[in-house]
Amino acid sequence: xxxxxxxxxxxxxxxxxxxxxxxxxxxxxxxxxxxxxxxxxxxxxxxxxxxxxxxxxxxxxxxxxxxxxxxxxxxxxxxxxxxxxxxxxxxxxxxxxxxxxxxxxxxxxxxxxxxxxxxxxxxxxxxxxxxxxxxxxxxxxxxxxxxxxxxxxxxxxxxxxxxxxxxxxxxxxxxxxxxxxxxxxxxxxxxxxxxxxxxxxxxxxxxxxxxxxxxxxxxxxxxxxxxxxxxxxxxxxxxxxxxxxxxxxxxxxxxxxxxxxxxxxxxxxxxxxxxxxxxxxxxxxxxxxxxxxxxxxxxxxxxxxxxxxxxxxxxxxxxxxxxxxxxxxxxxxxxxxxxxxxxxxxxxxxxxxxxxxxxxxxxxxxxxxxxxxxxxxxxxxxxxxxxxxxxxxxxxxxxxxxxxxxxxxxxxxxxxxxxxxxxxxxxxxxxxxxxxxxxxxxxxxxxxxxxxxxxxxxxxxxxxxxxxxxxxxxxxxxxxxxxxxxxxxxxxxxxxxxxxxxxxxxxxxxxxxxxxxxxxxxxxxxxxxxxxxxxxxxxxxxxxxxxxxxxxxxxxxxxxxxxxxxxxxxxxxxxxxxxxxxx
Amino acid sequence: xxxxxxxxxxxxxxxxxxxxxxxxxxxxxxxxxxxxxxxxxxxxxxxxxxxxxxxxxxxxxxxxxxxxxxxxxxxxxxxxxxxxxxxxxxxxxxx
Numbered sequence: 001x002x003x004x005x006x007x008x009x010x011x012x013x014x015x016x017x018x019x020x021x022x023x024x025x026x027x028x029x030x031x032x033x034x035x036x037x038x039x040x041x042x043x044x045x046x047x048x049x050x051x052x053x054x055x056x057x058x059x060x061x062x063x064x065x066x067x068x069x070x071x072x073x074x075x076x077x078x079x080x081x082x083x084x085x086x087x088x089x090x091x092x093x094x095x096x097x098x099x100x101x102x103x104x105x106x107x108x109x110x111x112x113x114x115x116x117x118x119x120x121x122x123x124x125x126x127x128x129x130x131x132x133x134x135x136x137x138x139x140x141x142x143x144x145x146x147x148x149x150x151x152x153x154x155x156x157x158x159x160x161x162x163x164x165x166x167x168x169x170x171x172x173x174x175x176x177x178x179x180x181x182x183x184x185x186x187x188x189x190x191x192x193x194x195x196x197x198x199x200x201x202x203x204x205x206x207x208x209x210x211x212x213x214x215x216x217x218x219x220x221x222x223x224x225x226x227x228x229x230x231x232x233x234x235x236x237x238x239x240x241x242x243x244x245x246x247x248x249x250x251x252x253x254x255x256x257x258x259x260x261x262x263x264x265x266x267x268x269x270x271x272x273x274x275x276x277x278x279x280x281x282x283x284x285x286x287x288x289x290x291x292x293x294x295x296x297x298x299x300x301x302x303x304x305x306x307x308x309x310x311x312x313x314x315x316x317x318x319x320x321x322x323x324x325x326x327x328x329x330x331x332x333x334x335x336x337x338x339x340x341x342x343x344x345x346x347x348x349x350x351x352x353x354x355x356x357x358x359x360x361x362x363x364x365x366x367x368x369x370x371x372x373x374x375x376x377x378x379x380x381x382x383x384x385x386x387x388x389x390x391x392x393x394x395x396x397x398x399x400x401x402x403x404x405x406x407x408x409x410x411x412x413x414x415x416x417x418x419x420x421x422x423x424x425x426x427x428x429x430x431x432x433x434x435x436x437x438x439x440x441x442x443x444x445x446x447x448x449x450x451x452x453x454x455x456x457x458x459x460x461x462x463x464x465x466x467x468x469x470x471x472x473x474x475x476x477x478x479x480x481x482x483x484x485x486x487x488x489x490x491x492x493x494x495x496x497x498x499x500x501x502x503x504x505x506x507x508x509x510x511x512x513x514x515x516x517x518x519x520x521x522x523x524x525x526x527x528x529x530x531x532x533x534x535x536x537x538x539x540x541x542x543x544x545x546x547x548x549x550x551x552x553x554x555x556x557x558x559x560x561x562x563x564x565x566x567x568x569x570x571x572x573x574x575x576x577x578x579x580x581x582x583x
Numbered sequence: 584x585x586x587x588x589x590x591x592x593x594x595x596x597x598x599x600x601x602x603x604x605x606x607x608x609x610x611x612x613x614x615x616x617x618x619x620x621x622x623x624x625x626x627x628x629x630x631x632x633x634x635x636x637x638x639x640x641x642x643x644x645x646x647x648x649x650x651x652x653x654x655x656x657x658x659x660x661x662x663x664x665x666x667x668x669x670x671x672x673x674x675x676x677x678x
Contacts, residue, residue, distance in 0.1 A: 107638045112654055114669035117604075117661035122595040122642035123627060123634050130631035152641070152657075 016223040019067075019139070019175040022060025023053070024362075025242030029227040030218065034199055039166050039176040041196035043188045044203030049214060049235055050179040052088075053203065054141040055081070056239045057177055059090045061139045062100035069139035070131045070174075071103045074147035078103040088239050099135045104128075108151030115153055121161040125168055132172055140169060144179040146190050166195050187219065198222045204230070211383055213352035216242055232354030234362070243358045243395075254278065259371070259406055262301035263294070265475035266434075269451055269460035275432055276456065277370075278404040280397045282427060284411040285436030289447050290468050291410035292316070294434065295373045296325045296332065297473050298408050302371040303335035310369035311343045312360060314379040318343035329472045342367050348379045353392045356380065360396060364405070371406045378412040390429070397429055431455045436466055439478075439487045446487035449475060465491065588612075588620040588670065589649040593634070595627045595642045600659045604643040607660035615672050647671075 018032035027033045034040045034057075044050050058069035073081055081103060082092045095101045104127065132140065145165075148158055169176045178196055180188030187193045193200055200219040205212060215230045233242040258273035267274045275281055283294045295311075302309040313321060321343070322332045335341035344363045351359065364372060380389050393409070400407045409430070427433055433452035438445055449466035451459045464475040465487045479486035479494050486494050592608060594601035605624065612620045627634050627642070637646050641657040647670055656669040667673040 104635060106640065108640065112652075114654065114656040114665055115658050116656060116665040116669070117658035118600050119641040119643060119658040120600070121640055123593060123639035123644060124641075126595060126627045126631045126642075127634040127639065130634065148640070 018224070019061075020065060021057050022064045023056055023240050023242060024365075025231070025233070026216075026240075029216075029231055029242060030199075030221065031224060031226060034175055034177070035221070035224070036175050037170060037173045038198040039169050039178050039196045040199040040201065041178050041180060041188070041193055042201045042203060043180040043182055043193070045182045045205060048182075048203040048205045049233075049240065050203055051076070051081075051143050052085070052235060053240060054143050054177045054179055055085050055090070056088075058101055058139055058141055059085075059092075059095065060239075062095055067138035068099065068135040069101050069141065070128065070135070070137045071101060071141045071143065072128060072131070073103060073105045073143050074108065075144055076105070078105045081105075088237060090239075102131050102135050102137065104131050106147075108147060110151050113151065119154075119157065121148075121158075121165070124161075125165065128165075129168075129172065132174060138174055140172075140174045140176040142176065142178045144181060146180050146188065146192065149190050162192070163195050193219075208352065209383065211349070211352040213354045215354070232352075232358055234351075234355055234358040236359075236362075238362075241358055241362050243354070243361055253402075253404065255404060259305075260301050261294075262297035262299075263473045263475065265464070266449075269462065269464065269475070270432070270454055271458045273457070275406060275454075277406055278401055279406060279431035279455070280400070280429065281406070281408040281432045281434065282411060282430040283408060283434045283436065284413050285447075286413055286438055289436040289438065290466060290473070291412070291436065292321065292375055293325070293328060293468055293473055294436075295375050295408055295410050296321065296330055299341060299371065299373055300325070300330045300332065300335070303332075303338075303340040306340060307370035308339075308367065309335070309341050309371040309373065310364060310367050311341065312363075312372070312374045313343055313345040314348050314374070315376055316345075318345050327470070328468055329470055342369070348383050353380060353383055353388055356383075357392050357396060361399065364400070364403070369405060371408070372400060374407065374409045376410040376412050394429055427452070432457075437463075439465075441487060442490045444488045444490075448478065448487065587649065588616050588647065589623075590620060590670075591623045591625060591637070591646045591648060593625050593627055593637070593639050593642060593644045593646070598642075601643050603659045603661070604645070607663075607666070608645060611660065611663055611666050611670075615667065616670075645669075 016038075017036040018030065018034065019036045020027050020033040021030075042050050042053055055071060058071050061067040061069050071081070076084070078092075085092060092101065092103065096103065106124070106127075128140070131137065145162065148162075149155065152158055166176075166178075178192060180190070180192045182202075183189040183191070187200065187202060197220075199221045202217045202219050204215045204217070206215065207213075214233050214235065216233050217230045218226045218228065231242050233240055255277040257277040258275060259277050260267050260274040261270065281298075283291050285291050292315075299309045299311055311318075311321070316324070318336075322336070325332050332341060336343070344360075346356070346359070348356070350356075360374075377389065377393065380392070397407065432454040435450055435452045437448045437450075439448045440446075447466040447468075448463045450461075450463045453459075463478055465478045467474050467476055476491070479491050481494065590608070590612070592605060594604070608622060612622065625633055627639065633639075637644075638655075639646075643657070643659065645656040645660060645666075647654045647656075650671075654669050654671065656666055660666050664673070
């Protein structure tokens with residue numbers, strides 16, 4: 001034990017130092033990992049994943065943090081263990097050759113052992129100490145130490161020795177995981193939690209409605225804050241992933257950048273911009289209203305912008321979606337080939353809700369998309385109640401917003417009354433809500449789309465007709481008449497009617513105009529003739545006046561001539577008259 | 584009983600328990616196995632690597648390698664009857 005190679009932890013201590021487990025998600029919940037140089041107890045029922053959990057701790061330590069580890073197995077033989085974890089891609093043999101890990105199988109067989117008198121477990125200590133020193137281990141797993149109790153009779157000795165063992169582990173400066181089987185009333189059968197008081201993690205495996213969910217809870221963590229919820233976790237071909245459920249605060253970054261919805265007319269309704277980046281959008285409607293098409297259109301435009309989109313399909317297979325969208329002019333296959341689009345299709349009943357959430361998380365972390373689509377979320381209700389789905393979505397939205405990922409959900413609504421009810425579960429969470437409704441009229445069914453809400457955006461309040469054509473999606477104006485809202489062929493008919501009306505009206509107006517002009521002409525000519533009449537009358541009158549004046553003058557002349565004649569001065573007086581006349 | 588008993592006693596340093604166990608063992612062997620036994624004492628403090636091979640947990644542990652089957656007796660060997668049963672010198676008492 002003199003060969004203790006452990007270096008003193010050099011971190012300046014502001015609380016206890018922690019060792020990262022490397023298990024995805026667990027380090028977030030524990031805010032940094034397990035307590036360094038102390039034992040941690042992991043307990044749970046048979047098959048809850050204790051061994052896997054602990055082996056991953058050792059392997060991740062060896063691979064990712066360069067901390068060699070000793071795995072002391074009381075249950076499974078080293079060979080069995082190696083085969084069991086090979087399916088997770090852990091090559092224990094190689095790691096053992098590289099002196100990164102050491103697996104020590106402790107075999108206890110009651111039938112082989114006879115107890116006489118006093119003993120202690122120094123042999124185990126020496127073995128463990130030797131194993132630790134031989135590879136300079138920083139991590140130790142004892143899986144599961146309770147098997148000692150089935151092999152040895154003297155509980156008194158065992159208990160005091162186990163207490164000593166934990167002291168020993170602390171003195172060796174290793175971070176240890178002790179596993180223990182869940183007991184009837186206590187966390188472990190033998191009450192190991194009495195000895196390990198620093199950190200206790202409980203694993204659980206529950207089956208609700210025939211669907212199993214694994215959960216993890218940190219029962220206690222002395223000297224550290226930690227998440228207290230039950231966190232679901234997933235065991236798959238890459239090991240364990242724990243989902244850090246909800247962040248406690250609402251202090252996410254927000255973006256005022258907008259992304260197009262893929263339908264120009266819809267963008268216009270949303271104040272010419274589209275959706276906010278990092279927001280959550282719900283598109284809900286009854287069956288066959290084109291929810292998937294809206295979602296696919298959003299995916300399509302995202303990929304065209306050369307951003308990444310992850311499409312979670314819970315209803316249709318990717319091939320089906322690609323085929324269907326090709327019929328409305330979207331080539332999703334091309335995006336799939338170029339790597340901008342990725343599908344993740346699974347049946348909702350494959351796992352429980354929590355598991356779905358973990359799987360979704362994992363897929364998102366891996367693909368790092370800009371846009372995520374879930375189509376449809378209503379299918380998830382088949383495996384959980386509305387409130388469960390809601391909690392799940394809250395957590396998902398929370399996570400996505402923190403990552404600044406825009407998300408679009410589609411939701412199927414069954415009929416109008418339940419509709420609002422079911423959506424309510426989600427509607428308060430989402431930032432924008434598009435509602436597509438059937439408008440049944442004149443023996444046909446048409447789709448009406450409106451924006452129920454769009455936070456922080458001046459959006460249109462109109463109901464628009466949503467049409468799906470070979471060339472894609474579009475929105476048309478609907479007609480509001482005294483008969484109600486007109487859509488489809490009724491709208492077309494109405495449009496025609498209005499156009500005809502306009503033409504006729506225009507015709508009528510031009511006819512009236514022409515008549516007016518004609519009337520004006522008539523009147524003008526009338527005025528002309530009257531004026532000429534007036535002129536002739538005036539001329540007549542003038543003529544009379546002149547004649548009268550002439551007559552008067554001539555009469556005056558004649559009178560004076562006659563007077564002259566009577567006075568007798570003929571001769572020159574007659575000349576005078578002539579002269580005057582000449583004048 | 585024509586077989587030789589190969590016995591190995593694992594100890595960790597010269598603790599009281601180890602010394603008592605060795606003394607008890609020698610006495611039992613002289614009493615019951617005179618002339619046909621060999622005792623090897625392994626101090627795990629000196630050779631810790633040997634602990635794994637014989638699956639040693641407790642100290643002191645007496646391992647009977649030969650004759651088969653391998654048996655282990657843990658403790659200070661203070662109960663002579665149990666030791667004899669463990670070494671297959673006496674059959675297990677029928678209760």
